Amino acid sequence: MSSKSTSAASKITSSSEINGSLLAQPKAIWAVFFACIIAFMGIGLVDPILPAIAEKLHASHSEVTLLFTSYNAVMAVAMLITGMISSRLGIKWTLLTGIVIIAVFSALGGxxxxxxxxVSLRGGWGLGNALFVATALAAIVSLSNSGTAKAIILYEAAIGLGISVGPLLGGWLGAMSWRGPFLGVATLMVVAFIGLYLLMPKAVQQKSKQSKTSLLDPFRALKHRSLLIFGITAALYNIGFFTLLAYAPFVMGLDEHGLGFVFLGWGILLAITSVFMAPKLQQRFGTIKSMCAMLILFALLLFAMGIWTSTQWVVIAAVIAAGALLGNNNTLITTAVMNAAPVERSTASAAYSFLRFIGGAIAPFMAGKLAEIFNPSVPFIVGGSFVLISVLFILINNRHVKHVDDAELGH
Structure with a gap:
């Protein structure tokens, strides 16, 4: 374990970082922030058109959910090489490469x-997103002058803004043609490329080349029990997350505009809670207790969706409310991961994301198949059950992760 990594981990609790202003960031941070918003609009843009794709391409619901499965499966595997690539290309060019790949594959998809x-092209999109997402998180955390916790809040805010605006634009473009959102993502990625290329200084690129990352580093990082536990927890709760994201559009009975507004509400709550509510929960109750509470409430929402699947307003209300719970939980668990083990933050992010997106790859297709074999209620019941298992898993292994709260409180 290098002294450099240890000192990086110990920096987390320094008073200068904790007291730093969230908005007083270098120009490079804002360049990445803007690009993150555009990149995460891609998720929401596609969501309102899932039923339309099924109809226009004469595909079953489970086949359409493969658009999420291929995306997440490729992203999970690609996360393992992001550190190796970014340590050689540099932060700036890794981000730009990811943006180009997303733009090309989304355009071809359209x-x-x-x-x-x-489905195959969405897999390519996942590769680009892996390069971008893992590097963007590492860039914002590494380059921020206000500390890890506030940098992650900034990152989650970008995700929330992108996810919330995306469905509205996706619903509008999707009402014209299901191809619209795919071509829209490609266009927005060109804008993100130009913005990042012009605003992010070359000096940032060189900063990441100080130490080259090995392909095996993420696997070595998972030897730290705390990081492994958070990764498995995220994989389990992501089964519920992507059941909601990929399957709920099929049972709401709404058109593209309607789905766009529902997921707009979901994304707005996700953005607000990730920035304003999660830090307060963390300070008052601690990371682990807050995470468990959010996950239990999320499981209950999924069970409600499973029980009242045919009651439209219940499903719509549950989807929107889930945004608040997921916004809190995403910030809490990402902060915990960054503080969990004395390894480079980019390596911790890659190892955690590999496990997390495995859950995201399993859930969509499984939800579609469960609905076809049984009925539309079963996917939500199963998703909620996996979320509850994630809570039990983290409680059983609490002794391996409780140091996260101690570090954040300065103990």
Missing amino acids: LSNGIWTL
Whole structure:
């Protein structure tokens, strides 16, 4: 374990970092922040058109959910190489490469004519997103002058803004054609590329080249029990998360505009809670207790969706309310991961994200198949059950992760 990594971990609790202003950030941080908003609009842009894709391409619901499965599966595996690539290309060029890949594959998706071609192209999109997402988180945390916790809040705010605005734009473009959101993502990625290229200084690129990361580093990082526990917890709760994201549009009975507004509400609550509420919960109750509370409430919402699947207003209200719980939990668990083990933050992010997106890859297709085999209620009941298992898992292993709260409180 290097002294450099140890000192990086110990910096977390320094008073200068804790007292730093969230908005007083270098220009490079804001360049990445803007690009993050555009990148995460891609998730929300596609969500309102899932039923339309099923209809236009004559695909089953489980086949359409593969658009999330291929995306997350490729992203999970690609997360393992992001550190190795970024340590050689540098932060700036890794981010730009990811943006180019997203733009190309989303544009090709908008021009495709078959569900299986579209599923394959979404996998390529996942590769670009992996390069961008893992590097963006590491960049914001490493370059921020206000501390890890506030840098992560900034990152989660960008995610929330992107996810909330995306569905509204996706619903508007999707009402014209299901191809619209795919071509829209490609266009926005070009804007993000230009913004990042012009605003992010070259000096930032060189900063990441100080030490080259090995392909095995993420696996070595998982030897730290705390990081492994958070990764498995995230994989389990992401089964519930992506059941809601990928399958709920099929049972709401809304058109593209309606789905856009529902997921707009979901994203707004996600953004607000991730920035304003999560830090207060963390200070008052601690990370682990707050996470468990949010996950239990999320599981209950999924069970409600499973029980009252045919009652439209219940499903809509549950989806929107889930945004608040997921916004809190995403910030809490990401902060915990960054503080969990004395390894480079980019390596911790890659190892954690690998496990997290495995859950995201399993959930969508599983939800579609469960609905086809049984009925539309079963996916939500199963998703809620996995979220509850994630709570039990972290409580059983509490002794391995409780140091996260101690570090954040300065004990």
